[in-house]
Amino acid sequence: MPGYFSFQKLITPRFVKFIYVVGLMAVTAGGIGLAIGAGLGLRSATLSTRMGVYYIAIGVGAVIIGNLVWRVLCEIWIVLFNIHNMLGSIESETRGVLLKRELPGEEHTIELRQDVIEREREPRITGHPASVLGLS
DSSP: OHHHHTTOSOOHHHHHHHHHHHHHHHHHHHHHHHHHHHHHHHHTTOSOHHHHHHHHHHHHHIIIIIHHHHHHHHHHHHHHHHHHHHHHHHHHHHOSOEEEEEOTTOSSEEEEEHHHHHHHHSOOOOSSOOOTTSOO
16 A cells, blocks of 8 residues: 555556546447437438538548547557556666666766676677567
8 A cells, every 4th residue: 555655556557447447438439329310310301411511521531530539549449558557567677686876077976787787898799689669
């Protein structure tokens, strides 16, 4: 519970899938409702043909484009939470035994971990480049 009240533990990523499904149903229902309403208006002659066709096209466009846009927004939301998790893991990795190293001409010391120093001394392996998101 202490992580919950200090906002160190996020609960929102658990609900992103649920929120996506709710938004998907809402956008789909709205688009289909608009198209069906326009079709009924055309059938009962309360809408002009031109306006009815426009409403049907907008309804179908809302179902297709609206769901794609909603998916992209939810994916961006997930990526932001993944960035937060990655930053948290980087922070937890950088804690530990530190070495003190002074810069020439500086009065302040810089603390470095031994495993970071050893990792920097290792030769770099070139070959297949990693993707920007580190997914490869």
